[in-house]
Amino acid sequence: MKNFGLIGKKLNHSISPFLHGEIARIYKNNLAYQIFEIPEAVFFKKATNLLKEDKINGFNITIPYKEEVIPYLDTLSDIAKSIGAVNTIYIKDQNIIGENTDYYGLLELIRLNEIEVKDKNVIILGTGGAAKCAYRVISDLSGHATYVTRDKNNTNISEKVITYNDLDKVEYEIIINATPIGMYPNVDESPLSFDLVEGKTVIDLIYNPQKTKLMTYGGKSVNGIEMLIIQAIYAQNLWFNKSNEIQKEVIEELKELCNEYIRNTF
Ligand code: NAP
Numbered sequence: 152m153k154n155f156g157l158i159g160k161k162l163n164h165s166i167s168p169f170l171h172g173e174i175a176r177i178y179k180n181n182l183a184y185q186i187f188e189i190p191e192a193v194f195f196k197k198a199t200n201l202l203k204e205d206k207i208n209g210f211n212i213t214i215p216y217k218e219e220v221i222p223y224l225d226t227l228s229d230i231a232k233s234i235g236a237v238n239t240i241y242i243k244d245q246n247i248i249g250e251n252t253d254y255y256g257l258l259e260l261i262r263l264n265e266i267e268v269k270d271k272n273v274i275i276l277g278t279g280g281a282a283k284c285a286y287r288v289i290s291d292l293s294g295h296a297t298y299v300t301r302d303k304n305n306t307n308i309s310e311k312v313i314t315y316n317d318l319d320k321v322e323y324e325i326i327i328n329a330t331p332i333g334m335y336p337n338v339d340e341s342p343l344s345f346d347l348v349e350g351k352t353v354i355d356l357i358y359n360p361q362k363t364k365l366m367t368y369g370g371k372s373v374n375g376i377e378m379l380i381i382q383a384i385y386a387q388n389l390w391f392n393k394s395n396e397i398q399k400e401v402i403e404e405l406k407e408l409c410n411e412y413i414r415n416t417f
Contacts, residue, residue: 158212159212166416167383182387199223202240209240220249224240230251238251260377268293276326278300294325302314328354333357335360341363353371
């Protein structure tokens, strides 16, 4: 049995233990997964000791620690380094390595849903960790990404960034929502009004509710559940040193299970 954990600040409704349990069942990984709800980042010193003493074999990291964890790690993958955020930690040859499997989650979501990104103008709402991940994915797929922020003075973004007031002056075909606006329980909220979304492709990183208000405004629209599932499969592949392919049937099975879990939990 190998032991893993999720480190974050508010984890009482986290779906991760359930999801990792189901992935472990499907791929026959002998996994135990526990929650570490911690008030501040100093816990990471203890977490690295747990890894080095072989008491825990890996961690997931969530809000608000995806950036704060970095100084405690020995190495970062190229993807995690360029995004500046880590959601998965594993140990190899006594080195504590940080990876960002959200990147692969979004990349595969775009591929599975046959969303054509090459040469398209994509606006990314928000400038947090998920937005930076989306920017890297879109750039790697040869799309043209622009961040949309509430306040340009409040970001440390060096790439193209505009405010919501500029949106009627720019062309875009795809919208990625990387803000929490529209997430349960605030399901009647949308980060953009209907006229700014009509006919556009929407990728909403939110997965509860299944169809956000923003998605109802758009043309082709997908939520973030596949990204969530795929980032978790990638994490277990790193932890168990496997290379399980992403299969549509497995994703569909996990989607049904996760949606049922969310229905019964919230
Ligand atoms: P975050 O670091 O807190 O960033 C969220 C960004 O949203 C902020 O940087 C902010 O950008 C904007 N924002 C925050 N409050 C807002 C408000 N009231 N109105 C408008 N904009 C607001 O969070 P994150 O980790 O990047 O996650 C963002 C979203 O993606 C969350 O809903 C999260 O659940 C989702 N997510 C999903 C997955 C998945 O697997 N599906 C993975 C990661 C994240 P500005 O200050 O620049 O406006």
